[in-house]
Amino acid sequence: MESGQKSRAMFERAKRVMPRGVTSNFRYWGEDKTLVVKKAKGAYLWDQDDKRFIDYRLGFGPVILGHGNEKVLSRAKEALEIGNTFAMTSEYEISVAEKITKLAGVDLVRYANSGTEATMHAIRVARAFTGRNKVLKFEGCYHGFHDYTLWNCYPPIPGAGYRRSPVLVAHGSGIPHLIGQLVISVPYNDEDLLEKRVKENWGDIACIIVEPLMGNTASIMPKKGYLQFIRKLCDQYGIIMIMDEVKTGFRIAKGGAQEYFKVKADLVTYAKAMGNGFPVAAFCGKKEIMGEIGPLKIPHGGTYTGNAVSTAAADATLEEIASGALKKVDRHGQKLMEGIKKIIDRQGVPAIVHGPPSMFGIVFSDKEEITEYRDWAASDHDTYEKVIQKLHDKGVMPDFDSREPWFISSAHSDGDADVALQAFEEALKEVL
Numbered sequence: 001m002e003s004g005q006k007s008r009a010m011f012e013r014a015k016r017v018m019p020r021g022v023t024s025n026f027r028y029w030g031e032d033k034t035l036v037v038k039k040a041k042g043a044y045l046w047d048q049d050d051k052r053f054i055d056y057r058l059g060f061g062p063v064i065l066g067h068g069n070e071k072v073l074s075r076a077k078e079a080l081e082i083g084n085t086f087a088m089t090s091e092y093e094i095s096v097a098e099k100i101t102k103l104a105g106v107d108l109v110r111y112a113n114s115g116t117e118a119t120m121h122a123i124r125v126a127r128a129f130t131g132r133n134k135v136l137k138f139e140g141c142y143h144g145f146h147d148y149t150l151w152n153c154y155p156p157i158p159g160a161g162y163r164r165s166p167v168l169v170a171h172g173s174g175i176p177h178l179i180g181q182l183v184i185s186v187p188y189n190d191e192d193l194l195e196k197r198v199k200e201n202w203g204d205i206a207c208i209i210v211e212p213l214m215g216n217t218a219s220i221m222p223k224k225g226y227l228q229f230i231r232k233l234c235d236q237y238g239i240i241m242i243m244d245e246v247k248t249g250f251r252i253a254k255g256g257a258q259e260y261f262k263v264k265a266d267l268v269t270y271a272k273a274m275g276n277g278f279p280v281a282a283f284c285g286k287k288e289i290m291g292e293i294g295p296l297k298i299p300h301g302g303t304y305t306g307n308a309v310s311t312a313a314a315d316a317t318l319e320e321i322a323s324g325a326l327k328k329v330d331r332h333g334q335k336l337m338e339g340i341k342k343i344i345d346r347q348g349v350p351a352i353v354h355g356p357p358s359m360f361g362i363v364f365s366d367k368e369e370i371t372e373y374r375d376w377a378a379s380d381h382d383t384y385e386k387v388i389q390k391l392h393d394k395g396v397m398p399d400f401d402s403r404e405p406w407f408i409s410s411a412h413s414d415g416d417a418d419v420a421l422q423a424f425e426e427a428l429k430e431v432l
Ligand SMILES: Cc1ncc(COP(=O)(O)O)c(C=O)c1O
Pocket: 060, 113, 114, 115, 116, 117, 119, 142, 143, 144, 145, 211, 215, 216, 244, 245, 246, 247, 271, 272
């Protein structure tokens, strides 16, 4: 879709003051297509030309209760009345930490302002606790914009080499190659390769950081027992297991992936759904590890961490999640997944629709299952993008990038699903 006149004019204005006219590279969709938003409410988003979209991007996932949820807004407004940044503990922080410990079964909580910060701090804690430096991560997993993990997130294939011994590829320039010496990368869902690399390097490995499902590669699911296998290896070799729940936390279940997959990590990171779009994040975990954070021991801080408005928003969001908001999210996602699968089958297109209903992925591929980044990389992105382009024309907005799941909120209605499914069927037919 070509953006409309007002969006275009606003984009030109943005480009004069911001590189590519955006504040995150992921938001740049090209010169003709990049939209400028005007407002969003509930399940909908409007661009500068007042074109309305059913929003299945939800700001890359956070807006679990819908845009401008009244309960969240009113709690945030209440917080504004008392001030925002104190560099002191406030009651909202305590209340949210209590809710997180209850919902997610973690012992202790520290705040951050973004998922990037949360994983950065968690890795530091793991390094400090173990006295080791290396980080093991998986191809196709993304953990934010710090240098420690911006490796083999979306490496070019074949540039990333043979899957048994992947070449480490930085996510662009400016990431010191020396830091790459502290990173080990293996394909997801391959127990043998993982065990081999751990056995070779365990004395240097501080942590294995893993997305419990590949929320940054089309919601590829872990094979049965895979996360438990990581847990076992970590126990065996004294490695800290960090589960990066920035996308899955308080979304795929009240207790996130730990509850959904029945596995307990040592440290867990949360952001997105915990604040319904307000900038708030946390890293949490076991008392024997998190309890070591403190002056002269393990550093952590941040001027804005735990600010009143963000933690108040998180307080209200987690309250809604605790009272069952995810049931509606799952129902809508299930309806969409089943509907999309039927449409795809009717059209005879080889494709896979997988993942949890609240954040499912679609991969156009004739493989029986998609289990790692390289499977996704070999899939038909071109057709996917064309379908998405048509969907945007019809006012339905999942992300262009097929790595990005379809995110569902509790504000999406049954009627929205009907509209989205009809648009999907038309879009697919038109592209085929
Ligand atoms: C799994 C995961 N970890 C970390 C991050 C980084 O979070 P943020 O964009 O809030 O820095 C993301 C962002 O999408 C993510 O999906």
